[in-house]
Amino acid sequence: METANQQMYDAALRHQTYVLRYAAGIRNKINELLDQTEDEIAGKLLNKNGDSSRVVTSSDWERLTRLQKVIKEIRSDAWSSAGTLLSEEALSFVEQESKFYTLLITSVSPVIIDTVVPSPETLKSIVTSRPYEGKLLKDWVKDYADKDITRINKIIGTGLTAGTDTKEIARQVFGTVKAKGTDGITQHTRDSVNMMVRTAIQHINGNARREVGLMNAEIIELEEYVAMLDGRTTMQCKGLDGQTFKPGEGPYPPIHIGCRSARVMYISQDIGVRPAKPVTERLLVKEYAEKNDLGSIKKRDDLPYGTKGDYDEWARKRIRELVGPVPAKLNYNDWLKTQSADFQLDTLGKTRAELFSKGNLTLDRFIDVDGTTLTLKEIAQRDAAAFERAGLDVSKFLN
Incomplete structure (x- = not known):
């Protein structure tokens, strides 16, 4: 029979998987808002500068300035919508997180306990008043928006000043259809949005856990720092992995931009x-x-x-x-092996789940040295034998 604290550990790690997926969903929504501006901006660029002439005269500079102002307005509107979306999601998320953790404590406890839920004012302050690295959520959005607009207008300004064909400038900004836009400067923005949203959601999640732990400190004895140990884990998180702290003490994720780690709360054994x-x-x-x-x-x-x-x-x-005591430490790879096939499938996807469970591939084999997730073709090129062990035809993935 699993102890209550083993259940706390398992539930917290499963939940963390879904939290990161939730963040990815918000990221996709924000990137969709930004992507919707690309046709309009490209149209303005091509219509106003179809002759591809070099910017030389004062009227040329005025035309460029007007164009950049229009582009800033278009992109700013999208970023404003993105900020509203993120704020609304964050306010809903922080409330759900506090409920999840308090309900988790009561559900696994073998004795009757009354947990305390942080007040609505406290939860709202996590989103609106608690900075991460000196900046509030709205300031993070503004900072990313300003950098995005500056990058776009810089390429357009540099290109038109040099007399570059406007279609080529558009390709430099938005990328090519063949590469699905990944070869344009706006891909940098998409990557930045990914880091921004994940960090924001982790900041809210970590603070919600902190408040629940503090308000239920008679029940919660310790919290363990748990890193998602794979090829993308930073040395900071590796160093903290497995360390335990009292509620409210020690670092709470995120401890760096894009951090995926979590803190797991454990119930005191003295509740008998x-x-x-x-x-x-x-x-x-x-x-x-x-x-x-x-x-x-x-x-x-x-x-x-x-x-x-x-x-x-x-x-x-x-x-x-x-x-039960604090459970014996497992890294994320070994922990995932103990979970159901359905959870592995839900977490990794069909083919990667088969490579993980049947092909004996560890999670780090799904990731490149720079932390990017490898495609199935790239995995097949590196670990063809794993496909064979999993009963998969590797040739189908190499084409």
Whole structure:
């Protein structure tokens, strides 16, 4: 039977997987808003500068300035919508996170406990008033927006000044269809949005956990820093992995931009003095009765005279065992192996899940040395034998 703290660990890591996926969903929505401006900006560039003439005269410079102003307005509107979207998602997310962690504590605990949920004002302040690296969420959005617009207008200004063909300038800004836009300067923005959103969601998540832990410090004894150990893990997170802290103490993720780590809360083993849950009491009474040959007994009140004190002392010790110590440390790769095939499939996708479970590929083999996720073709080129072990036709992935 899994201890309560093992359940806390498993649930927290599964939840962290979904938190990162949630962040990716917001990232996609924001990038869609920004991508929608590309045709309009390209149209302005081509229509206003179709002759591709070099910017030389004062009227040329005025025309360029007007163009850059229009582009700034178009892109700024998209960034404004992105900021509103992120803020609304963040306010909803912080409320859901606090509920999740308080419900998790009560659900795995073998005894009756009353958890405290942080106040709405506290939760709102996490989003609106708590800076990360000196900047609030709205300031992060503004900073990324300014850099994005500056990059775009710089390429356009440089290109037109040099007399570069406007179609070529558009390709430099937005990339090519063949490369799905990844070879344009706006790909840098997409990558930046990914880091910004993940960091923001992690900041909210970490602060929500912190508040829940602090407000339930009589129940939560320790919190463990858990890094997602794979080829993308930073030395900072590797160094903290497995370290334990009291609620409110020590670092909370994110400790760097794009951080994926988490802190897992653990229930104190000294909660046995509290009343057991009805379902726990039934199990304990049954176990105690069988252990002492007392027959079929389901309630404490039905225990024979003179045994209740002994039962209570035994039950407190048994509850400590049910809560359990801090679980033995597993890295993320080994932990994922202990999870169901459905969860592995949901986390990795069909082919990677088969390579992981049947092909004996570790998670670091899915990632390049620079931290980018490899395509299935790239994995096949490097680890063809793993496809064979998994019963997959490697030739289908090499074409």
